[in-house]
Amino acid sequence: MHIISAGWLKWRQASGILCDKRVPHKLNGKFYRTTIRPAMLYGAECWPTKRRHVQQLSVAEMQMLRWFCGHTRRDRVRNEVIRDRVGVAPIEEKLTQHRLRWFGHVQRRPPEAPVRNGVLERVDNVKRGRGRPKLTWDESVKRDLKDWNISKEIALDRSAWRLAINVPEP
Template identity: 80%
Template sequence: MLQEDGGIDEDVNHRIKAGWMKWRQASGILCDKSVPQKLKGKFYRTAVRPAMLYGAECWPTKRRHVQQLGVAEMRMLRWMCGHTRKDRFRNDDIRDRVGASPIEEKLVQHRLRWFGHIQRRPPEALVHSGRLKRAENVKRGQGRPNLTWEESVKRDLKDWSITKELAMDRGAWKLAIHVPKP
């Protein structure tokens, strides 16, 4: 779901709303005080988070998109634990209680998994024809060019210190992502 200007704002908002819809459908379980928090976290990771991240492997996410997703996720997790921001519990403590990793890590995992799939395919495969390419020798407009998916992948590889070859290896990069960033 691309906008005319190539942005993904509408898609991010749509996915957040889809996550909240899943949340409301499961609120009977997720807000029940008799259900253990680890079980709530497992249910959240298997039902709500996939609804929020559906199609995210193709997003060229900006920092504000990641922040929007993170805010929505933390609201859900706090609500699930029965806390508000006034209670002043740290986000990391709440994540530890329910066993949920930050949504930014999941976005990077999805994007790098898709990058590996694309890189392993032959160049004439249809998946390569769907990627948007910048035209060479064309005068472009003023301002910064739009963020592309390839630039997002390059940023992820650099931020997490992962080589392109490691990203192409099925699942090997997952180990590198779970190591804390320096």
């Protein structure tokens, strides 16, 4: 995926800092969260992500985290241990948070807003092709709401939404 290659591009630009043994792991994690992860999740709120895409993102993220911790897969260090050492949440959670936050923004817009017309309107009289229908953005939002056990009303209320998914206040 092109977003993973964008993340690796940022990684290569910052590898001198990230791979330096004198820099603490927590500081590396903070640097990762502020530079590399946003490059990988740019525009993620609009993607109808399949589980395969999320898996590819998490694999790339763990490769980066293992690399600047100085571990390989052969060392058999669990992902949770590395995440705790670096202080980084799973990229799947962040992807879901981005999508649900954008969903709240879109839903709070007036119905005549262009973003509401383009995203949430479905055309019923179009003949579908053969095979499984393509995953849509609203279907992935519904899946996220169901997986995180959040109602639509909580997703629309900013403060309740932050409490429901444990997002720190800005």
